Amino acid sequence: MTEVADPRLVPWGNFYVIVGSSGAALIGIQFVVIALIAGMRRRTTAETISAFATPTVVHLGGALVVSALMSAPWQSLVPASIAVATAGVAGLGYVAVVTRRARRQTTYKPILEDWVWYAVLPGSAYAALAAAALLLSARPEAAELVVGAAALGLLLVGIRNAWDTVTHIVVTADHAEHR
Numbered sequence: 001m002t003e004v005a006d007p008r009l010v011p012w013g014n015f016y017v018i019v020g021s022s023g024a025a026l027i028g029i030q031f032v033v034i035a036l037i038a039g040m041r042r043r044t045t046a047e048t049i050s051a052f053a054t055p056t057v058v059h060l061g062g063a064l065v066v067s068a069l070m071s072a073p074w075q076s077l078v079p080a081s082i083a084v085a086t087a088g089v090a091g092l093g094y095v096a097v098v099t100r101r102a103r104r105q106t107t108y109k110p111i112l113e114d115w116v117w118y119a120v121l122p123g124s125a126y127a128a129l130a131a132a133a134l135l136l137s138a139r140p141e142a143a144e145l146v147v148g149a150a151a152l153g154l155l156l157v158g159i160r161n162a163w164d165t166v167t168h169i170v171v172t173a174d175h176a177e178h179r
Contacts, residue, residue, distance in 0.1 A: 008077070008140045012070060012148060019151050020067030023060040023158065030057055030162050047105035052118065053165050055098045059122050060158035062091055066129065066151040070144075081136040084147060088130030095123040108168075117161055125153040 030053075065087055074080040099119045102110050110118070132146035 009070060009074075009080075009144070012144060015148055016067035016071045016151070019148075019155055020064045020071070023063035023067065023155050026155075026158060026162065027057055027060045027064070030060070033162070033166055045105060045107050047101060048107040051098060051101040051105045052108070052114075052161070055094070055118060055122070056158050056161040056165060058094060059125075059154045059161070062087065062122075062126070063151050063154040063158065066147065066154070070147060070151070077137045077140060081133045083133075084136065085130050085133035088126045088128070088133055088150075091126030091129065092123060095119055095126060098122075114164075117157060117164065121157050122154065125150040125157065128153075 066084065069080060069083045069087065072080065072083075102114070102118060128146050128150040132143040132150065135143040136147070
């Protein structure tokens with residue numbers, strides 16, 4: 001196994017292997033689940049999928065990308081900092097798009113819990129990534145903790161939202177069949 005060039009990132013290697021692998025595996029499972037439930041009678045709209053199902057895959061992918069960036073053999077922490085900051089800012093932009101999509105779709109009326117899990121928590125994780133990336137070279141120990149927490153946060157948001165999506169579809173489909 002090739003080790004990262006900056007020795008300060010070495011202790012985090014196993015953490016990012018676990019988080020990144022989990023994110024990748026869960027993305028695959030999400031595709032399988034969506035394919036399996038695609039044949040159910042009650043259909044949803046593309047707007048609702050864009051607002052709730054797609055962000056789940058993106059956030060799991062975000063955990064995977066951050067894990068890959070933090071495991072890369074950077075020659076210094078400066079390019080790692082730039083890459084992680086870019087991921088954080090891109091994630092914030094995506095959360096703004098998701099929030100707009102959730103407001104525009106008409107199939108489901110989001111409740112407070114939805115806004116917390118689909119907008120606030122992912123937005124906080126991406127903001128933490130962007131902020132920590134700026135400190136990665138100057139205060140690597142503190143920044144590494146925040147980046148790790150943000151990656152884990154994105155993974156946990158993805159897990160919870162995948163479960164939320166699947167249970168909503170199953171309960172809604174079951175309810176529609178019993179009418």
